[in-house]
Amino acid sequence: MFDTFHHSEQLMALEKQAMEKLSSQLQVIDQRAEQNQWRVLNSFRHQQISDAHLQGTTGYGYDDFGREALEAVYAEVFGAEAGLVRPQLISGTHAITVALFGVLRPGDELLYITGKPYDTLESVIGLRAGGHGSLKDFNIDCGIVALDKGTINVEEVCRRITPKVKMVAIQRSRGYGDRPSLSIRSIQSAITRIKAQHPDIIVFVDNCYGEFVETLEPCHVGADLMAGSLIKNPGAGLARVGGYIVGNQDLVAHCAERLTAPGLGKEVGPTLGMLPEMYQGLFLAPHVTAEALKGALFTAASMEAVGMMAQPLWHEERTDLVQSVTFHDPERMVAFCQAIQQCSPINAHVKPVPSPMPGYDDPVIMAAGTFVQGASIELSADGPLREPYTVFVQGGLTFAHVKYAILFAIDTLMEKGMLPVGQAQ
Template sequence: MSHLRTRAVHAGQHPDATTGAIATPISQTTAFGYGTLEHGAAIFAGEAPGYRYSRFANPTVAALEAKMADLEGAPAAVAFASGTAATSSVLLGLLRPGDELVFLGPLYGGTEGLMRSLGERWGIKVTDATASGLAAALTPATRLVWVETLTNPTLRLHDLAEVAALARARGVPTVADNTFCTPCLARPLELGIDLVLHSMTKYLGGHGDATGGIVAGSEALVGAVRKTGMGHVGGNLAPQEAFLFLRGIKTLPLRMAAHCEGALAVARFLAAHPAVRAVHYPGLECHPQHALAQRQLQEGFGGMVSFELARCERAAAAAVLDRLRLFTQAVSLGDADSLACHPASTTHSFVSAQTRAAGGVTEGLIRLSVGIEHPDDLVADLEQALRAVA
């Protein structure tokens, strides 16, 4: 199976051996019988295949992990109860007191807030290399480099191949949060990144009805993350949620094509509107990193668009957001439904005003998650909403 559309349907799945069910059954169980003491001991020691307890592994979750490992081109993957649980498990599994974590931002506010909180509590230095550049920020204490394939919410890019090469030359693992792009648009591991992470709650699920996260990469790194996340933190994904993600991923390539089509139409409309000061979307030719986006992204530029109003103030943003009819005000993204939010007061309220300003998160910035509705209807909704500030 070489095509992503085919692999999204079939990878990690097969008809159930007992019933012939095509959909992967939900293994709604806490524990698994292992027959004999010796066989149980071998499973617990990792010397024999098998399941022991759903906090560590579950057949439904394992099918999802196999599917995502295939789509990301990774030897292994481990699923979690949320994207934040996945992030926490990576940080706790790979960092120790005295280590340094370097990130290239701007990041999702929840991620940066978590990093800085853990840093303060556990004695981990957290360094923002956005302004200085990665090469200047790396030190002998650096143990992890973090980047997003498209930054949240201003949709900047970093050259992932360059990031991977710089870090690898110093023996430092790299992590790319690929939530905004999914494997349909970007595959960071192919560019040399060591671990790729998703909030599956977003595009992978696609229907706003399941919460989860996943990390994919080498057996060694994923094994360390799994040991911490499952064995010590207990952030395991429930089998019912895994079933919903397996279902959602089957249509991921088709949905992403619709998201990209709608986002490009919305971005072009906003770029020509007099009430809009700036539009952040890498698919626009005027985007300062459009050439990098063309080189690094595949099959489209994503379903996220953010824009800054000419009246760059919270009251103006509220006036526009409160008039929207098709776009629902909500903080998630990647749903079939279109969503809109004010990052400064929601997703990035976890970080300081200074950090928001440095990342371009102004009071007049609005973030859109463009759904799969017809682009004409979405543009019409934005057009009538913008009359509030025209």
């Protein structure tokens, strides 16, 4: 089946139908990628990046001008004053944690204004048991303001901001939630209105999965601080580890002293031969993000065509890479993820099964045959085994790979008789 599925007339017709639907949207994605590529290229030129910047350091990492220039490029590309871009930031969750602990102090309050944050952050904040040294342990409280029909409830946010509230936090992507992701336009509107009443409030944005999907980033529209992972969009599949924090210069300095040590800050931190992949990853990021975004649209159009529930719908506005498919059945969910794994370049022979995972209450199934372990810019399909049994499909280094994998997964479900009645005919 693996060698012949793509010759099926039914699948060829499905692919053709999806591509015809998506034609105009794919052109828009290409146009945005060109704008983003120009912004990145101009920053490399402006910062006068040379081959000398690619060498890096070991040990303490003193006088690493390649690291300093990379952080200047990140700051410029993302519309910020300063940047902290390090291989020592091991994930998006870690980068966010450093940002929160770097800025907040005992007695402060953090207000998440996009509902409960992503699962792995609940232990960081102290919203669930487990872990040691959460914000709650340091007497830093966290309040939650739910979204109102998918948008930030600015009136409620402003009502909840007291003198204790030092920072409001926005999660741009949906994570494992059933809410929509937030567009830059909606983030800008919320920031403008909140700061009109509370000009001293610090606005932090979790930017994971959102980089280069639109032509502006949160710091371009008023965010004071934001963070993300290099094994998501900005690393383009080349960065093997790393995270970034960008924003106002004084806030980034606080974060640097939390990552390293007070008094050392940004002055230390070896790059260990990783600068070439971090620079090149950022340079390729607009293109690779566009390929993954095309794959998300194709996933939505194809899965909708065979009777699955997809969010966002194929024609809806995109502001991140996350595409969900809801199966309402654990067996179908598992079969889909296993098929995606079979169509992976790495570990295609491995069969993923639902398993416990740190930071999650439910077993998680994760199809991720990636070159970099856990890289969300590479094609993966995962989700917690809980109702309504939703898989979150994200990434894809090439559009062609995503197409093949989704068609193969559909073919697998057809063979197993797992598609809704009438859709597999």
